[in-house]
Amino acid sequence: MAKSLLLISRQAPWSGPGAREALDIVLAGGAFDLPIGLLFLDDGVFQLTSGQNAKAVQQKDLSANLQALPMFGVDDLFVCSDSAAERGVAIDTLALADMKALSAPQIAALIDRYDQVITL
Structure with missing residues (x-):
């Protein structure tokens, strides 16, 4: 069986x-x-805000990649509710509707569920 990755x-x-x-x-x-x-987590929650102008910073828009996650079988999507609140990002306005908002203690339990964890 393949090892799980978070x-x-x-x-x-x-x-x-x-x-x-x-x-x-x-x-x-x-x-x-x-x-x-x-x-x-942390500033990563800004990836989920809508209305970003990637062309203004001469970058590619990440929203298409985010929308493709379910098509690739990536259904376990989580956002840190504490990080969002600290940055003034409302959970109900995020680009991905099927995300699970988790608090810090819930994130600790989440990390324990996975075999491998990569942080970028």
């Missing part, structure tokens, strides 16, 4: 390559039927 995305969408790399890893894992989850 990827924790902590970077804002345009702060460097980390956000895109995290999505690429998750999409690749999903394509190979790897049991995979994705947690948006």
